[in-house]
Structure formats: C-alpha cells, structure tokens
Amino acid sequence: MNAASGDGRDTTERVLTLLGLLQQRQTWSGPELADRLGVTTRTVRRDVERLRTLGYPVHAGQGIGGGYRLGAGQDLPPLLLDDQEAIATAVSLLAGAGGAVAGAGDAALRALTKLDQVLPSRLRHEVRALSGSVESFDGGRTPVDPEVLMTLARACRDEVEVGFDYPSGGEIRRRRTEPYRLVASDRRWYLLAYDFDRDDWRSFRVDRMTEVVARTWRFSPRAAPDAAAYVQEGVASRVYPQRARFLVHAPAETVRAQLSASAAVVRQRGSEHCELLSGAASLDAVLMHVLLLGHDFEVLDPPELGRRCRVLAERLMAAGATASPAPDMQAP
Structure with missing residues (x-):
C-alpha cells in the first residue's frame, strides 16, 4: 500500500472517498478501508478523525464484527451522493413538492433548493427529463410545472426579481415582482411577492403563471408579512x-378540524372561543357555512x-310555524 500523500487536495479527495464508503454500507474494517483507499490503516484512523471534526459521528468497534460505522448524530451532516443518487433524490423531492401531505411540500422544496445549489450542470437535464413523474404524485393538489416551481424557489433563495404573465380582469398581464416565499396549501402552490405594479404585497397561484423568468437584478428584502398567514x-x-368575521363559541382546534385551511382563517380567542374569517360570493353563503358548523x-363584521x-331568523321561524307535524312512526 502507498503512503498517504501530503498534498492537501489529495487528502480532501481521500476523506470524501472515505465518507462515501461509510455511507455505502453499515460497517467497514480498518484493513478494508485502507485497501480501498490505497493507504495505511494509520492514515485511515487520521481520516476518520478528520470526519469527526467535521461533525460526522464515525464509531469504531473492537473485536469480531467490529469496525468503522457511520452513526446518527445530533445534527444532519452533508451527504455525499453519486450521480444516480443525486438524480433520484432530486426527482423524489420534486414528487414530494407536488404532493398533498401536510407540510411535506414546503420541506421537500426547501431541501430541493439546497440540492439544486450544488447539483452539477451535467445532471440537470436528467432531472428535468424525469420530473414528469411528479404529476402522478400530486395527491389532489393542482399540478404545477416543476421547472416553474424551481425557478421561483431559486429566485426566492437568491433574492432576484421575477417576471411572469398572469390573468387579471379577463386579460393576461405581465407582472414584475420581488419574490419572497412559496407557500403550499392543501390544494395549490402560491407565491407571496411584492408586486411593483400594485406597489404592495400580493399572492399568486403558481399554476396560473406562464412565461416565468428570473432576472439577474438582486433586491434587498423588504419587511414582509407572515407568508403562510397572508396567503391563507x-x-x-x-x-x-x-367577507365576514364571526366570534364562534367553540375552541379554535375544534373549528379548524371542521374546515379546510382554504375555507376560513380561524384565530384562537381564549380557550373556549375563536374568531373566524371567511368569504363567499354572497353574505348568505358565508352565514350558512358558519351556521352549519353547529356552534x-x-x-362581528359587516354590520x-x-x-x-334577523331577517333569515324570522323567515325560518315562519317556515317552522306552518310546517305540518311529523307523522307518528309508532302509529299502526
């Protein structure tokens, strides 16, 4: 076996190779690793210590069945992925971003933007070619173009302006924005962005966007509202x-369990009450929706x-007064 090289670059490459080997299987003996790396067992021990200083919990066991093993740590250290593993991970994250599991879409997209930052350009076309599988995992959420989703995610991450065509008032208009956050609801993806034409914050449905282009102009982030609350x-x-606002005589968690997040905003008001904000095409529709909750x-608003x-209550009372008595089910 060759002695370890003193060159720093060779040492770095060897340590990365060692990390990749430890991630491939559960346990390696010192001689096995030394043979794979072309170094001495003493060099393997030094390289293991280097990994430990970087936060990788490498355990060493003695005796029969012992050896080096990569364990679970308090923090997640970086993973070393080969090309096929990186492609599979990216496509799986795209599928997760399109899914309907609560919270999974946001987490998958955050992880995907981190992977995208280090993904070699030679792999991007393969990820793009495989990303069509996302639609089969949409789980009820309106499908979106993965390329559009990634373009917006990169723009939020890199703090660069984004332009896109968007329907408004019966026509398609070009919008220029500072993107802030992507938000996944139970049904759709939304972008919270500062709209230059409106000079205010707006939320946009990602599935309605076309001709999405990230620009090179960077911006300094403004003070922004809570993205999830604003979109909801x-x-x-x-x-x-x-739109209407109600004080409901029931705990917030009880009312939230009766409604989808896209149907109403429910805010806690003490332990036994909550405030409900909702909208519809007519005030009667909003009122009936709250009435049928059973609380x-x-x-509160509008007056x-x-x-x-009161008008509807009088009408219902009149209807009840004139209704025929229900037949006695016990009569022969």
Whole structure:
C-alpha cells in the first residue's frame, strides 16, 4: 500500500472517498478501508478523525464484527451522493413538492433548493427529463410545472426579481415582482411577492403563471408579512366579493378540524372561543357555512350581516310555524 500523500487536495479527495464508503454500507474494517483507499490503516484512523471534526459521528468497534460505522448524530451532516443518487433524490423531492401531505411540500422544496445549489450542470437535464413523474404524485393538489416551481424557489433563495404573465380582469398581464416565499396549501402552490405594479404585497397561484423568468437584478428584502398567514387569508377571504368575521363559541382546534385551511382563517380567542374569517360570493353563503358548523356564534363584521341574520331568523321561524307535524312512526 502507498503512503498517504501530503498534498492537501489529495487528502480532501481521500476523506470524501472515505465518507462515501461509510455511507455505502453499515460497517467497514480498518484493513478494508485502507485497501480501498490505497493507504495505511494509520492514515485511515487520521481520516476518520478528520470526519469527526467535521461533525460526522464515525464509531469504531473492537473485536469480531467490529469496525468503522457511520452513526446518527445530533445534527444532519452533508451527504455525499453519486450521480444516480443525486438524480433520484432530486426527482423524489420534486414528487414530494407536488404532493398533498401536510407540510411535506414546503420541506421537500426547501431541501430541493439546497440540492439544486450544488447539483452539477451535467445532471440537470436528467432531472428535468424525469420530473414528469411528479404529476402522478400530486395527491389532489393542482399540478404545477416543476421547472416553474424551481425557478421561483431559486429566485426566492437568491433574492432576484421575477417576471411572469398572469390573468387579471379577463386579460393576461405581465407582472414584475420581488419574490419572497412559496407557500403550499392543501390544494395549490402560491407565491407571496411584492408586486411593483400594485406597489404592495400580493399572492399568486403558481399554476396560473406562464412565461416565468428570473432576472439577474438582486433586491434587498423588504419587511414582509407572515407568508403562510397572508396567503391563507387571501385564499379564504380576500379573493371573494363578500367577507365576514364571526366570534364562534367553540375552541379554535375544534373549528379548524371542521374546515379546510382554504375555507376560513380561524384565530384562537381564549380557550373556549375563536374568531373566524371567511368569504363567499354572497353574505348568505358565508352565514350558512358558519351556521352549519353547529356552534353558537356572533357576527362581528359587516354590520349588515347582523341585520340579515334577523331577517333569515324570522323567515325560518315562519317556515317552522306552518310546517305540518311529523307523522307518528309508532302509529299502526
């Protein structure tokens, strides 16, 4: 076996190779690793110590069945992936980003942007070619173009402007934005961005975007609203012509379990009450939606909805007064 090279680059490459070997199988003996690396067992011990200083928990066992083993640590150290593993990981993350498991889409996209930062360019076309499999894992969420999703994720990460065509008022308009966050709901992906044309924050459905282009102009991030809360309120309320706010006499977790996140915003108000914000095409529709939850409630906004409650209550009382008695099911 050759002596270990004193060249720093050779040492780095050898340590990375050692890490890759430790990630391939559970246990290696010192002589096995020395033979694979072309060094002495003493050099293997030194390289193992280098990995430990980098945060990799490499355990050493003695006796029969002993050897070097890569264990689980308190923190996640970097993984060393070969080409096929990197491609498989990227495609799996794209599938996760398109899925409907609560929280998985956001986490998958965050991991994908980290992998994208170090993914060699030679592998990108293979990931792109395989990314069509994402649609078969959409799990009920509206499918989006993975390339668009990645373009937006990169732009948020790199803090560069994004332009895209978007339907508004019956026509397609070009929008220029500073992207802030991508938010996954139970049904769709949204982009929270600062819209230069509106001079304000806006949320955009990713599936409605076309001609998405990230620009090279960087920006300094503005003070932004909470992305998930802003998008949820927009989906549940701001997009509708009629909006209403209620005080519901039930715990927030009880009411949240009865509604999808896109149907209403539920805020805790003490242990036994919550505030509900929702919207619909008409105030009657919002009112009926809350009524059918089965809890006592009060109308907070708008004032005219309180008057509408009284009109509908009188109508229901009149209808009940004129209804025929239910037949006695016990009668012969």
